[in-house]
Amino acid sequence: MQQIIQQALPIVLMLGLMYFMLFLPEKKRKSAFTKMISELKVNDEVTTRGGIVGKITRIDDDSITLESGPDRTKIKFSKSAVATVRSQVNEQE
Secondary structure, three states: OHHHHHHHHHHHHHHHHHHHHHHHHHHHHHHHHHHHHHOOOOOEEEEEOOOOEEEEEEEOOOEEEEEEOOOOEEEEEEHHHEEEEEEEOOOOO
């Protein structure tokens, strides 16, 4: 019995270490991403995963519309395409 415990203990410790090193940080990243997506607002400046920077002009259930570039081109993206929220842009009138 003692020999089985001695052989199984390193494997159990490695699995526990793997959980804390891999799965726990990924769970935190996923919850932070979900929080960021749920807090998106019109006029936020965002960067997409493809590197496009633009201002949010419209938010639907699972998509956003960005206005980007000097010619104010509007592009529709999935919310999951947002990588970062850069800042909130003040509306200029």
